[in-house]
Amino acid sequence: xxxxxxxxxxxxxxxxxxxxxxxxxxxxxxxxxxxxxxxxxxxxxxxxxxxxxxxxxxxxxxxxxxxxxxxxxxxxxxxxxxxxxxxxxxxxxxxxxxxxxxxxxxxxxxxxxxxxxxxxxxxxxxxxxxxxxxxxxxxxxxxxxxxxxxxxxxxxxxxxxxxxxxxxxxxxxxxxxxxxxxxxxxxxxxxxxxxxxxxxxxxxxxxxxxxxxxxxxxxxxxx
Numbered sequence: 001x002x003x004x005x006x007x008x009x010x011x012x013x014x015x016x017x018x019x020x021x022x023x024x025x026x027x028x029x030x031x032x033x034x035x036x037x038x039x040x041x042x043x044x045x046x047x048x049x050x051x052x053x054x055x056x057x058x059x060x061x062x063x064x065x066x067x068x069x070x071x072x073x074x075x076x077x078x079x080x081x082x083x084x085x086x087x088x089x090x091x092x093x094x095x096x097x098x099x100x101x102x103x104x105x106x107x108x109x110x111x112x113x114x115x116x117x118x119x120x121x122x123x124x125x126x127x128x129x130x131x132x133x134x135x136x137x138x139x140x141x142x143x144x145x146x147x148x149x150x151x152x153x154x155x156x157x158x159x160x161x162x163x164x165x166x167x168x169x170x171x172x173x174x175x176x177x178x179x180x181x182x183x184x185x186x187x188x189x190x191x192x193x194x195x196x197x198x199x200x201x202x203x204x205x206x207x208x209x210x211x212x213x214x215x216x217x218x219x220x221x222x223x
Contacts, residue, residue, distance in 0.1 A: 066167070138219075162199055
């Protein structure tokens with residue numbers, strides 16, 4: 001009989017894997033069972049290749065902020081089979097005026113999802129490079145998560161942020177952030193030479209605000 005603690009393995013070529021328990025031969029898995037296990041493993045590997053584990057959802061803390069919108073077909077930035085969307089900073093940057101005091105149109109008239117970054121570029125090109133004395137410059141100067149591509153959201157992007165404000169608040173609070181203020185927030189969408197669009201984060205009302213008024217800024221970035 002085998003020594004205590006040792007196992008004797010069957011090696012006569014019979015299909016399957018067996019061991020001797022001291023009194024009888026016991027099977028591990030049949031060939032069919034092993035083939036099934038391998039097939040299941042290959043399926044899991046294929047799933048991970050097609051859908052990477054690093055696929056964030058709304059409410060996740062990701063790349064320096066909180067995911068609040070996932071692009072859908074028709075959005076600028078949508079790529080079939082991939083996950084892309086918008087991230088909000090975990091806290092407000094400040095309450096500040098929309099422009100730097102220079103009375104001029106900037107061409108930042110985009111309203112749709114995917115236009116906030118271009119709006120921010122247009123404003124900065126007119127108002128000054130990443131100056132922190134006005135909303136778009138302040139948003140662009142933000143470096144949360146080590147990223148430098150933050151921007152002032154467009155009207156529709158700001159609306160998506162408003163709709164998911166409760167989710168953003170919850171995740172932000174768990175990541176050294178803070179809640180949205182019950183106040184007006186700037187979009188990067190210009191209305192006139194002296195006005196831009198703001199949204200009230202208490203009831204969702206829109207207003208065309210004088211650019212000289214101090215409104216809140218919450219920076220956004222795309223991933």
